[in-house]
Amino acid sequence: MTRPPARRADVEPSKWPVGWQGAVYVQMRRLLDEYRLFFKEFRRTFHTTGAVLPSSPLLGRALARYVADRGSPDSPGGRRILEVGPGTGAVTRQIARGMTAKDRLDLVELNERFVQLLQRRFQQDPQLQPVASQATIMHLPLQDLDVAEPYDLIVSGLPLNNFSAHDVQMLLAAFQRLLRPGGTLSFFQYIAVRPLRRLWANREEKQRLGRISQVLCEWLGQHEIQRQAIWINMPPAWVHHLQFAQQKQPQHIEAHQITQTANDPAE
Numbered sequence: 476m477t478r479p480p481a482r483r484a485d486v487e488p489s490k491w492p493v494g495w496q497g498a499v500y501v502q503m504r505r506l507l508d509e510y511r512l513f514f515k516e517f518r519r520t521f522h523t524t525g526a527v528l529p530s531s532p533l534l535g536r537a538l539a540r541y542v543a544d545r546g547s548p549d550s551p552g553g554r555r556i557l558e559v560g561p562g563t564g565a566v567t568r569q570i571a572r573g574m575t576a577k578d579r580l581d582l583v584e585l586n587e588r589f590v591q592l593l594q595r596r597f598q599q600d601p602q603l604q605p606v607a608s609q610a611t612i613m614h615l616p617l618q619d620l621d622v623a624e625p626y627d628l629i630v631s632g633l634p635l636n637n638f639s640a641h642d643v644q645m646l647l648a649a650f651q652r653l654l655r656p657g658g659t660l661s662f663f664q665y666i667a668v669r670p671l672r673r674l675w676a677n678r679e680e681k682q683r684l685g686r687i688s689q690v691l692c693e694w695l696g697q698h699e700i701q702r703q704a705i706w707i708n709m710p711p712a713w714v715h716h717l718q719f720a721q722q723k724q725p726q727h728i729e730a731h732q733i734t735q736t737a738n739d740p741a742e
């Protein structure tokens with residue numbers, strides 16, 4: 476069997492053009508590689524990839540704004556940061572820019588092919604290399620992540636619109652469980668995508684999207700501290716920042732159970 480030729484970007488740096496042209500060439504190759512893989516995964520695993528292209532640098536910067544905000548109460552031992560669904564690392568690069576030498580970054584990624592690419596990027600990419608010794612890539616779903624110490628910051632790229640409302644509820648509850656009280660969760664959702672999808676959806680799909688909106692409205696209403704619209708992204712997106720002041724009742728408690736608790740004289 477004939478093997479495909481090895482990719483030049485990975486194995487033949489001596490043949491790259493030198494100087495600034497070389498730097499531009501390497502960046503273009505990297506971007507093209509990432510876009511190609513992302514699009515392939517969009518087609519292969521649409522349900523969990525959820526986007527055609529990686530996030531733009533502007534969206535990444537908005538998501539990483541609390542990492543870059545050194546005015547936040549940094550713990551003396553450095554902050555514990557979690558990125559969920561890093562994909563090809565578009566947001567990871569913006570997180571890396573804001574990290575201090577003491578911070579730790581954990582990355583949780585479901586897709587094995589993204590995990591392999593990220594491992595290479597942390598070895599080769601000039602923006603990720605400097606924080607490689609502070610980063611741990613974990614190949615597992617967020618739902619299975621269990622840590623002894625909560626995180627100070629969570630940045631998520633999960634495509635919530637592709638999941639059931641129950642799963643969205645569970646994922647948000649997992650964020651709350653993993654975040655220390657007062658820590659910040661940052662995530663995005665594409666602007667107007669749910670209303671647009673509802674236009675040609677069947678009844679069941681309309682109900683699913685409606686329930687996701689309900690769940691998100693409830694969580695954002697209670698915990699959102701800031702939001703920002705990012706128009707330079709494909710498609711444009713809302714970035715939401717949330718804080719959970721204290722551990723709250725699980726959000727999926729039924730209304731009648733809440734009433735019972737409220738009426739319980741022992742409370």
Ligand SMILES: C[S@@+](CC[C@H](N)C(=O)[O-])C[C@H]1O[C@@H](n2cnc3c(N)ncnc32)[C@H](O)[C@@H]1O
Pocket residue numbers: 523524525526528529530559560561562563564565566583584585586589615616617618631632633634
């Ligand atoms: C919309 S892409 C975002 C990628 C990247 N953060 C960006 O903004 O370009 C969603 C990512 O979440 C990952 N993912 C989906 N479900 C996940 C889960 N339950 N746990 C961890 N990662 C998940 C996908 O494999 C994919 O990499």
